[in-house]
Amino acid sequence: xxxxxxxxxxxxxxxxxxxxxxxxxxxxxxxxxxxxxxxxxxxxxxxxxxxxxxxxxxxxxxxxxxxxxxxxxxxxxxxxxxxxxxxxxxxxxxxxxxxxxxxxxxxxxxxxxxxxxxxxxxxxxxxxxxxxxxxxxxxxxxxxxxxxxxxxxxxxxxxxxxxxxxxxxxxxxxxxxxxxxxxxxxxxxxxxxxxxxxxxxxxxxxxxxxxxxxxxxxxxxxxxxxxxxxxxxxxxxxxxxxxxxxxxxxxxxxxxxxxxxxxxxxxxxxxxxxxxxxxxxxxxxxxxxxxxxxxxxxxxxxxxxxxxxxxxxxxxxxxxx
Numbered sequence: 001x002x003x004x005x006x007x008x009x010x011x012x013x014x015x016x017x018x019x020x021x022x023x024x025x026x027x028x029x030x031x032x033x034x035x036x037x038x039x040x041x042x043x044x045x046x047x048x049x050x051x052x053x054x055x056x057x058x059x060x061x062x063x064x065x066x067x068x069x070x071x072x073x074x075x076x077x078x079x080x081x082x083x084x085x086x087x088x089x090x091x092x093x094x095x096x097x098x099x100x101x102x103x104x105x106x107x108x109x110x111x112x113x114x115x116x117x118x119x120x121x122x123x124x125x126x127x128x129x130x131x132x133x134x135x136x137x138x139x140x141x142x143x144x145x146x147x148x149x150x151x152x153x154x155x156x157x158x159x160x161x162x163x164x165x166x167x168x169x170x171x172x173x174x175x176x177x178x179x180x181x182x183x184x185x186x187x188x189x190x191x192x193x194x195x196x197x198x199x200x201x202x203x204x205x206x207x208x209x210x211x212x213x214x215x216x217x218x219x220x221x222x223x224x225x226x227x228x229x230x231x232x233x234x235x236x237x238x239x240x241x242x243x244x245x246x247x248x249x250x251x252x253x254x255x256x257x258x259x260x261x262x263x264x265x266x267x268x269x270x271x272x273x274x275x276x277x278x279x280x281x282x283x284x285x286x287x288x289x290x291x292x293x294x295x296x297x298x299x300x301x302x303x304x305x306x307x308x309x310x311x312x313x314x315x316x317x318x319x320x321x
Contacts (some may be wrong), residue, residue, distance in 0.1 A: 027260035040071045042115045051108045055101055056237065057230040064221050065105065065112070072116045087118060089218035090193045092184055095200035097222030099269030102197045103157065103222075110155040120153035120191065127156065129163040132177040140173040144180045152192055161196035178210060182188060186215045209299075226269050228258050234270050238277055243303050253309040260314045275314070283308040 039045050048069060052062060075088055090113065094102040107124050114122025127147055134140035148156065158164070164174040185194050195215070196203070200222060207214035226234065235254060239245055246254065257276060261267055268275075284304055288296060 025292055034077075038076050038116075042073075042076075043119075044073070044112055044115050046068055047108055047111045047115065051105070055104060056233045058101055058105075059225065061101070061105060061221055061223055064219070065109065068219060069112055069116075072112070072118060074266065076116060078102075084289055087190060089189070089216070090118060091189070091217050092193070092195045092219040092221065093203060094197040094221050094223060095218045097199065097225055097269060099271030099273075100223035101270065103159070103225055105223075106155060106157045106195050106197075109195070110193075113121040113155065117123060119193060123151075123153065123154040125156050126159060128159050129174065132158070133164065133172075133174050134179075135173075137173075140176045141180060144177045145200055148180070148184055148192070153190070155193045155195060157195045157197065160198045162198050162202040165206055165209055167209065178213065182212050182216065185213075189216075203268045228255070228262065231269070231273055235273050237276060238274055239304075242281075244277075244281065244304060245306050247303040249306040250304050250309060253306040255315055257309050257312060265313070275310075277304075279312065280304050280308040283311050 016298070040072070048066060051065060055062070069204055071088060092109070094106065096102060103126060106126075110119065110122050110124045113119045125147065131147055132140070132144045134143050135287070164178050166172040181194065183263075184192060196206075198206070207217075232251075232255065233250070254276075258273075261272060287308065288294075288300065
């Protein structure tokens with residue numbers, strides 16, 4: 001028997017929630033007859049170029065996003081010629097370790113979907129289990145519906161989605177949230193794209209336990225860890241964005257830091273690099289603060305010295321800091 005049609009109360013598929021800003025209408029591509037026309041009218045290529053420019057590495061992910069964009073452009077051309085009647089399935093799974101760019105790619109994907117007219121607004125709502133699952137009977141459905149209401153017309157990104165399912169706890173309410181999500185993913189797929197994310201092994205187990213969810217996921221993207229060289233590139237980009245730089249010998253000190261940190265538990269790729277640079281900036285600030293009488297130059301304020309890196313606990317008894 002088919003599942004009953006489920007719609008978020010007060011949010012028809014063709015209308016945005018009353019408490020959200022008026023959506024920007026995607027550029028019409030109805031008259032396009034070539035790839036170039038669709039790309040020019042939709043302005044999708046600048047988003048792809050931004051993805052290529054801003055994200056270090058991730059070559060297979062970038063290629064897959066381009067493939068999905070190409071599929072959507074072709075679908076637009078087919079629709080313009082009356083050759084298609086249903087939008088391609090768009091729900092996705094992003095797997096990989098923390099700090100590998102999953103949320104950033106989800107943001108870009110939302111932009112692409114909006115510019116090609118597959119979602120009305122192109123916003124991303126990022127949530128975890130705590131945003132969806134209640135703690136007592138009757139609490140989960142309203143929480144889940146409220147999140148879905150905010151996400152309608154855009155992309156819902158559920159990080160660590162496997163925590164929704166806790167088979168070891170018979171009083172857990174996660175299954176209720178999953179059932180609501182499944183119905184919306186099926187019946188309102190023309191107004192919401194869901195991306196579930198998390199560690200690959202745990203997501204595989206999650207899909208095995210929830211075949212209904214797995215069958216609704218069209219695209220599975222596995223995000224690789226960054227290499228040491230890529231992590232150094234990420235560090236340089238982060239420093240440049242914040243108007244900092246490595247001084248003489250600091251680049252080598254940070255390479256030593258990464259080599260040590262990669263051997264330790266709980267390493268989170270770009271996230272750990274950002275945290276390490278934040279702590280280095282704190283040490284630089286303390287170092288400069290100690291010299292009250294010195295007149296500081298812009299170079300002093302922007303330069304991280306080797307000691308700002310080498311003072312990390314990583315170099316003392318293997319601490320992760």
